Amino acid sequence: MEILYCPRCGAQNSQNETRCHSCGALLPGSAGAASIQGHPEAGSSAGHIELTAKPPVIKWYLIYCIAMALLYIGCTVFGGLLTFADLSSFSAGRDLMEMKIQGIIMLVVGIPLFFLYAAAPFLPRKPWNWIFSIVLICIGMTSCCCIPACVPLLIFWIKPETKEYFQQ
Numbered sequence: 394m395e396i397l398y399c400p401r402c403g404a405q406n407s408q409n410e411t412r413c414h415s416c417g418a419l420l421p422g423s424a425g426a427a428s429i430q431g432h433p434e435a436g437s438s439a440g441h442i443e444l445t446a447k448p449p450v451i452k453w454y455l456i457y458c459i460a461m462a463l464l465y466i467g468c469t470v471f472g473g474l475l476t477f478a479d480l481s482s483f484s485a486g487r488d489l490m491e492m493k494i495q496g497i498i499m500l501v502v503g504i505p506l507f508f509l510y511a512a513a514p515f516l517p518r519k520p521w522n523w524i525f526s527i528v529l530i531c532i533g534m535t536s537c538c539c540i541p542a543c544v545p546l547l548i549f550w551i552k553p554e555t556k557e558y559f560q561q
Contacts, residue, residue, distance in 0.1 A: 397421055419557060448558055450549040454526060457546055458513045461533060465507035472499025506532070523559035526550065 395408040397420050404415035413420055475496025480489060513529055516522045530547050533539040549555065 417553065446554075446558075448549075448552070448554045450546065450552070450555055451558070453546060454530075454550070455514050457533070457542060458510045458529065461529070461539075462507055462510040465503045465510060468499045469503035469507055472496045472503055476500060518559055520559055520561045523550075523556065523561050 397406045397408060397410070398404070399406060399413035399416060399418055399420060401418040402413060402416040404413055406413055406420055411420060412418065473496065475492050477496075480492055510529060513526065516525065527547070527550060530543050530550060533543040534547070
């Protein structure tokens with residue numbers, strides 16, 4: 394009986410297993426798994442690594458990031474208008490200082506969040522990016538308008554195939 398070594402943790406598994414009994418990673422030879430021959434600690438370089446297939450949730454995450462980036466650039470533009478434009482004719486009984494403060498808050502919040510969401514689709518497939526993406530999804534959950542999109546996105550994001558895609 395052949396022994397398979399887990400490419401992630403190095404645990405020994407029997408030949409007929411598809412997932413590691415220790416960490417749950419896909420084992421060599423199973424569909425979409427990283428295929429590495431030999432023991433990982435022995436320095437064997439005889440094997441090769443297959444990239445995992447892109448899960449469908451990645452497409453929805455990219456759409457989410459683009460939508461959130463557009464939302465935050467809109468907040469930034471509107472905040473700039475409130476902060477720097479002459480609003481004395483548009484105040485309609487509202488305090489001008491209150492409107493300027495709201496504009497500054499929109500600028501301070503909108504600019505960094507725009508850059509975070511705009512950069513997210515271009516980041517590499519690394520374990521830290523999987524965690525960064527969860528943070529961005531959870532930031533979206535702070536708005537009741539985004540919760541219907543964020544909850545299913547988060548549910549599918551934490552599935553094992555998405556973790557495998559990011560080498561988690």
